[in-house]
Amino acid sequence: MWYPNQIDQRVDISQARKLGKRVITTYLDLIAYDIPKYHASPEAWAAYRALQREIALSVDGITTISKDVAKRLYQETPGLGPKRIQAIPLGLDHITADTEMIKPKELKTEKPFLLVLGNDFLHKNRDFAIKVWQELLDQGHSIDLVLAGLHVKGRSSKK
Numbered sequence: 001m002w003y004p005n006q007i008d009q010r011v012d013i014s015q016a017r018k019l020g021k022r023v024i025t026t027y028l029d030l031i032a033y034d035i036p037k038y039h040a041s042p043e044a045w046a047a048y049r050a051l052q053r054e055i056a057l058s059v060d061g062i063t064t065i066s067k068d069v070a071k072r073l074y075q076e077t078p079g080l081g082p083k084r085i086q087a088i089p090l091g092l093d094h095i096t097a098d099t100e101m102i103k104p105k106e107l108k109t110e111k112p113f114l115l116v117l118g119n120d121f122l123h124k125n126r127d128f129a130i131k132v133w134q135e136l137l138d139q140g141h142s143i144d145l146v147l148a149g150l151h152v153k154g155r156s157s158k159k
Contacts, residue, residue, distance in 0.1 A: 005119065006032070007055045008048065022060040029065070030072050053077045065090045113144040120151055 001020030006027055007013055016023045032038045033052055039045035056062060056077045062085045064070040070085045114136070116129040126147065133145040 002026075006052065007059075008032075009051060013055065013058065023058075024061045024063065025055060025059050026063045026065070027056075027069050027073060029069060030076070033076070056080055060084075061086065063088050111142050111144060113146050115146045115148065117148050119149045120147075 001016035001023050003011070003016070003023075003025040005025075007025050013023065030052075033049055036042060036045040039048055053076065056073055057079060062070075062073065064073065064085060064087045066089060067087045070087045073085060074080055074082065114129065114133050116126060118126070120126050129147075130145065133143065136143050
């Protein structure tokens with residue numbers, strides 16, 4: 001069972017143990033871990049931080065979007081072994097020119113599409129992507145918009 005982002009108090013991780021052999025989570029960043037204003041109170045912030053350390057120690061594996069995030073997890077979570085974290089960079093900046101791109105064989109589409117991958121936090125670029133898509137349509141491009149990611153209860157840009 002893979003969680004593509006940090007697990008918080010809204011998730012019952014015991015359900016994942018019933019559904020999968022292993023439980024993996026991804027740490028995209030430690031912003032909510034570091035910033036108290038993201039939480040309702042200092043106590044809620046402390047509880048969140050404790051939960052993140054507990055989750056990191058309880059899952060079978062962790063992916064991070066960078067070596068920097070992995071390093072921070074090691075620093076913040078005593079007892080977390082280095083073999084349990086794998087940094088997997090997002091995007092394409094890490095791909096070199098001599099790397100052959102893999103093209104999906106099963107992708108069947110009649111027209112091009114703009115893919116927005118990520119949750120719908122207010123501070124993310126979902127709304128910007130919709131404006132870009134609208135501009136493309138206004139310019140006469142026949143293109144679909146695909147939004148893929150989690151809906152975030154209470155902090156979403158979804159209207």
